Amino acid sequence: MAGRFELYKDKAGEFRFRLKAGNGEIILTSEGYKQRASAVKGIESVKKNSASEARFEKKASGADKFMFNLKASNGQVVGSSQSYKTESGRDNGVQSVMKNAADAKVEDQTA
Template identity: 70%
Template sequence: MAAKFELYKDNAGEFRFRLKAGNGENILASEGYKAKSSAENGIESVKKNASDDARYEKKETASGKHMFNLKSTNGQVVGTSQSYESASGRDNGIESVKKNAPDARVEDLTA
């Protein structure tokens, strides 16, 4: 199975997207957007910025786990990873986004 973006509506009625790897694992998730078009723009921003190492912000959570944010050219966070046990797991997650996001199809689950 190829990687894909899932565009969906959350329980609060906001639009969100997640990038799923070919194995079905979530590798990146968005914030909530009031408008569907804003979420769609977020997907395009992820596709555009995914290959640029400088767009990734590597972080450690308060509990000592590792995660990352993908930022757009204006510095806004467009996607956040899950938490990883190790820095190498996080780095593998970044590589997965870089490899999968640019060509991932969009599955609209709001229709």
């Protein structure tokens, strides 16, 4: 099963998206956007920038806390991962985003 983006509205009324792998696991989440169109542009940015491993900022924050951010060419973060227990888990997450994002369909849950 292919990955997919879910476009949704959060409790504060902001638009967000998340990228899910084929198994349904969330592998990337966005910040909140005031406008739906901005969130859609964020999805397009993830699709474009996820092709380059250099766009991923890999981070370690203390013991058993690894995560990554995906950045656009201007350096702005367009998506962040969950927290992983291991460095290899985080790196597998990066590979999953690279594999799933480009061809992922968008499921619009805002209608």
